[in-house]
Amino acid sequence: xxxxxxxxxxxxxxxxxxxxxxxxxxxxxxxxxxxxxxxxxxxxxxxxxxxxxxxxxxxxxxxxxxxxxxxxxxxxxxxxxxxxxxxxxxxxxxxxxxxxxx
Amino acid sequence: xxxxxxxxxxxxxxxxxxxxxxxxxxxxxxxxxxxxxxxxxxxxxxxxxxxxxxxxxxxxxxxxxxxxxxxxxxxxxxxxxxxxxxxxxxxxxxxxxxxxxxxxxxxxxxxxxxxxxxxxxxxxxxxxxxxxxxxxxxxxxxxxxxxxxxxxxxxxxxxxxxxxxxxxxxxxxxxxxxxxxxxxxxxxxxxxxxxxxxxxxxxxxxxxxxxxxxxxxxxxxxxxxxxxxxxxxxxxxxxxxxxxxxxxxxxxxxxxxxxxxxxxxxxxxxxxxxxxxxxxxxxxxxxxxxxxxxxxxxxxxxxxxxxxxxxxxxxxxxxxxxxxxxxxxxxxxxxxxxxxxxxxxxxxxxxxxxxxxxxxxxxxxxxxxxxxxxxxxxxxxxxxxxxxxxxxxxxxxxxxxxxxxxxxxxxxxxxxxxxxxxxxxxxxxxxxxxxxxxxxxxxxxxxxxxxxxxxxxxxxxxxxxxxxxxxxxxxxx
Numbered sequence: 001x002x003x004x005x006x007x008x009x010x011x012x013x014x015x016x017x018x019x020x021x022x023x024x025x026x027x028x029x030x031x032x033x034x035x036x037x038x039x040x041x042x043x044x045x046x047x048x049x050x051x052x053x054x055x056x057x058x059x060x061x062x063x064x065x066x067x068x069x070x071x072x073x074x075x076x077x078x079x080x081x082x083x084x085x086x087x088x089x090x091x092x093x094x095x096x097x098x099x100x101x102x
Numbered sequence: 103x104x105x106x107x108x109x110x111x112x113x114x115x116x117x118x119x120x121x122x123x124x125x126x127x128x129x130x131x132x133x134x135x136x137x138x139x140x141x142x143x144x145x146x147x148x149x150x151x152x153x154x155x156x157x158x159x160x161x162x163x164x165x166x167x168x169x170x171x172x173x174x175x176x177x178x179x180x181x182x183x184x185x186x187x188x189x190x191x192x193x194x195x196x197x198x199x200x201x202x203x204x205x206x207x208x209x210x211x212x213x214x215x216x217x218x219x220x221x222x223x224x225x226x227x228x229x230x231x232x233x234x235x236x237x238x239x240x241x242x243x244x245x246x247x248x249x250x251x252x253x254x255x256x257x258x259x260x261x262x263x264x265x266x267x268x269x270x271x272x273x274x275x276x277x278x279x280x281x282x283x284x285x286x287x288x289x290x291x292x293x294x295x296x297x298x299x300x301x302x303x304x305x306x307x308x309x310x311x312x313x314x315x316x317x318x319x320x321x322x323x324x325x326x327x328x329x330x331x332x333x334x335x336x337x338x339x340x341x342x343x344x345x346x347x348x349x350x351x352x353x354x355x356x357x358x359x360x361x362x363x364x365x366x367x368x369x370x371x372x373x374x375x376x377x378x379x380x381x382x383x384x385x386x387x388x389x390x391x392x393x394x395x396x397x398x399x400x401x402x403x404x405x406x407x408x409x410x411x412x413x414x415x416x417x418x419x420x421x422x423x424x425x426x427x428x429x430x431x432x433x434x435x436x437x438x439x440x441x442x443x444x445x446x447x448x449x450x451x452x453x454x455x456x457x458x459x460x461x462x463x464x465x466x467x468x469x470x471x472x473x474x475x476x477x478x479x480x481x482x483x484x485x486x487x488x489x490x491x492x493x494x495x496x497x498x499x500x501x502x503x504x505x506x507x508x509x510x511x512x513x514x515x516x517x518x519x520x521x522x523x524x525x526x527x528x529x530x531x532x533x534x535x536x537x538x539x540x541x542x543x544x545x546x547x548x549x550x551x552x553x554x555x556x557x558x559x560x561x562x563x564x565x566x567x568x569x570x571x572x573x574x575x576x577x578x579x
Contacts, residue, residue, distance in 0.1 A: 006347060007344065007347055007349060007352070009228075012344050012352065015349065015352050015353060015356070016340065016344075016352065016356045019340070019352065019353045019354075019355075019356035019357045019360070020356050020357075020359065020360035021360070022121055022357050022360075023124075023336075023356065023357035023358060023359065023360035023361035023362075023364070024360045024361065024364055026121070026124045026125055026128055026357070026361055027128075027360075027361040027364045027365055027368075028364060029128060030128040031130070031480065033130065033453065033462050033465040033475060033478065033480065034127065034128065034129075034130060034133060034462055034465075035365060035368070035369070035460065035462035036196070036197075036458075036460045036462035036463045036465070036466055037127065037133060037137075037462065037466065038124075038127055038128065038361075038365070038462075039200060039328075039329055039332060039362070039365055039460065039462075040196070040200050041123075041124060041127045041136070041137055041140065042124065042332060042336070042357075042358040042361050042362055042365075043200055043203055043204045043207070043332050043335075043358075044137070044140060044141075044144070045120050045123075045124065045140060045336075045354050045357065045358050046204075046207050046332075046335050046336045046339045046354060046355055046358045047144065047203075047207055048116065048120070048144065048147060048339065048350055048351055048354040048355070049207050049210045049211050049214070049335075049339045049342070049351065049355075050148060050177070050180070050210065051113075051147050051148060051150075051151040051348065051350060051351065052210075052211075052214050052339070052342055052343060052346050052348055052351050053210050053213065053214055054148070054151040054152065054154070054173050054177070055151060055154050055346055055348065056213075056214050056217040056218065056346070057169055057172060057173045057176070057217075058151075058152075058154045058155055058158065058162075058166070058169050058170060058173060059154070059158060059159075059162050059169075059221075060162070060165060060169055060217065060221070061161055061162055061165055061221065062221075064220060065217050065220060065221055066165070066168065066169060066172060068213050068216050068217050068220070069169075069172070069173075069213070069217050070172045070173075070175075070176050071176075071209075071213055072176075072209075072210045072213035072214055072217070073172075073173055073176035073177055073180065073210075074176040074179055074180040075180065075206040075207065075209045075210035075213065076180065076206070076207065076210035077176060077177045077178075077179070077180025077181045077184070078180040078181070078183055078184040078203060078206045079184070079203050079204070079206045079207035079210060079335075080144055080148075080180075080181070080184075081180060081181035081182075081183075081184035081185050081188070082184030082185070082187060082188045082199065082202075082203035082206075083184075083200075083203050083204075083207075084137065084140075084141050084144070084188075085184065085185055085188030085189055086188045086191070086196060086199055086200060086203070087127075087137045088134070088137050088138070088141075089188070089189070089193075090193075090196070090466050090469075091127070091133045091134040091136075091137055092134055093466065093469035093470050094130045094133060094134070094465075094469050094475050
């Protein structure tokens with residue numbers, strides 16, 4: 001069974017278009033109080049770049065590619081990890097009145 | 103075993119979990135579970151990506167063990183450093199932390215492009231063009247975010263402006279684009295082989311442009327810029343996703359690209375500026391324009407008097423600004439608010455869209471002090487209530503409560519929406535000194551008949567206010 005996906009031309013454009021509308025719709029309805037956590041949250045989501053960097057590093061065939069790929073994974077992992085921790089810390093603090101304790 | 107089937111399935115799951123997570127993040131009630139859902143998506147995708155090791159080509163096989171080892175080490179180091187730094191950063195420094203994480207993401211996208219170009223993986227025209235554009239955007243996001251971080255963190259204090267800066271920026275951009283176009287052309291013509299020296303020149307040009315673009319921008323505008331770079335990184339990730347034929351990167355990148363663009367526009371709108379205005383003009387440079395004569399004088403008030411006045415009011419609205427967070431007074435403020443609430447006073451917080459350093463930053467700072475979010479209101483929801491309020495208390499805010507924005511057409515902040523603090527029966531402003539706000543504009547509110555200024559460090563003033571109300575209750579209960 002060959003399940004290798006190839007995404008070319010218009011299929012890529014369809015994906016980009018639908019994803020763009022999705023992002024627009026999600027942010028468009030958000031109250032201003034969540035703008036900072038959401039900016040941080042979307043910052044976390046593009047940390048998925050670490051996956052692409054991992055792919056590039058695993059398929060590297062020279063020392064130069066390995067070095068660049070290594071830094072890429074390092075950066076991407078920092079993006080994902082930092083984005084997650086910071087967003088979680090912010091959101092953890094949002095509590096309604098009835099749960100307040102000192 | 104078909105590794106690719108599992109990889110594709112993991113990416114599909116990740117894309118779904120990202121979108122579902124972001125959706126949950128759009129309400130304060132479900133927000134925390136939203137980031138956790140997205141986090142699961144990320145973990146699934148990262149684990150899935152290691153399965154690439156089972157499908158590598160023959161020429162990669164001799165390197166495979168080293169490569170996988172390097173990937174694990176980089177992953178552990180990157181996650182470990184970010185986890186630690188993210189846990190310890192104080193909430194007031196959050197904007198620059200977001201900037202640096204975002205810049206690293208942009209850098210990662212640019213590095214993917216570098217590997218793809220140098221390895222000569224593709225010679226197709228569209229792929230090469232997308233690789234180059236993604237590399238350009240990612241590099242700008244990287245170096246620009248680093249500068250934004252350095253500025254917000256106080257490591258660069260100068261706004262660096264030179265004559266003809268925009269001409270220089272334009273020239274650097276054009277030169278970089280030309281080199282990038284030539285690299286793509288040469289790679290296309292030579293079956294993927296790229297001129298290595300020119301690739302380096304291209305990346306250097308893109309990085310320099312990011313620095314040049316960010317250096318002239320002042321601290322007050324930085325949130326808009328960070329948000330813009332967040333969108334840039336999203337786009338760069340989406341584009342490199344296309345090059346790598348990776349739908350998870352394409353979808354996540356483009357969702358962030360569009361969401362980040364919208365968020366940038368919302369922020370700029372809240373500051374009554376356009377995005378191009380933020381990037382191409384120098385806000386602070388127009389500070390000393392003619393301002394209308396201000397009538398009245400600044401009247402000081404004692405912290406204790408102000409506190410007792412609020413204790414016997416029926417409705418108090420608090421307008422906090424970044425100065426509150428700088429003085430670390432938000433915990434004391436909430437203690438004072440609870441005293442007022444116990445005395446039967448209705449207390450609400452009014453948040454200007456750009457209070458703090460980013461939209462929503464003030465909400466985060468108040469939430470950190472334990473203030474429940476249902477007594478915190480956005481500007482448009484509460485502005486009508488100021489005229490019913492007995493007291494409006496302004497702490498560490500300035501431009502966002504300046505009535506000149508409504509009336510004085512010559513003012514640089516004219517047209518910016520403001521909190522209607524001046525409509526309250528009485529306004530108290532807690533201020534360190536007689537200085538001006540970020541915009542450098544004199545604040546007419548401070549001179550109004552119904553305004554009194556309480557001078558002092560916000561935290562010390564709050565302590566004095568708490569004591570005044572407590573001593574009123576006869577020493578406890």
